[in-house]
Amino acid sequence: MQTALSKIFAGARDGVTDTQGEFGELLSLSPLSVKLDEDPEPLTEEELVKLRSSELKIEDIGKKVAVISCSNGQYLLLGVVE
Numbered sequence: 900m901q902t903a904l905s906k907i908f909a910g911a912r913d914g915v916t917d918t919q920g921e922f923g924e925l926l927s928l929s930p931l932s933v934k935l936d937e938d939p940e941p942l943t944e945e946e947l948v949k950l951r952s953s954e955l956k957i958e959d960i961g962k963k964v965a966v967i968s969c970s971n972g973q974y975l976l977l978g979v980v981e
Contacts, residue, residue, distance in 0.1 A: 921937065921965070950977060
């Protein structure tokens with residue numbers, strides 16, 4: 900899984916500046932909230948964009964998720980890391 904994420908992050912960095920991959924914990928689905936490993940303040944629903952294909956379920960709350968920090972100040976939520 901780590902190798903796959905590394906490839907995704909490397910591809911994203913090729914086309915976008917100031918982009919980096921990060922990990923966090925999914926705190927809630929509604930409103931969508933993620934607590935990043937390196938940031939004390941949780942990301943709010945306004946700061947997160949979820950991939951359409953990313954199906955988050957209630958049982959995913961508390962699990963580790965991967966996000967990409969984008970240059971526009973938002974984070975792209977890739978999904979649950981297994």
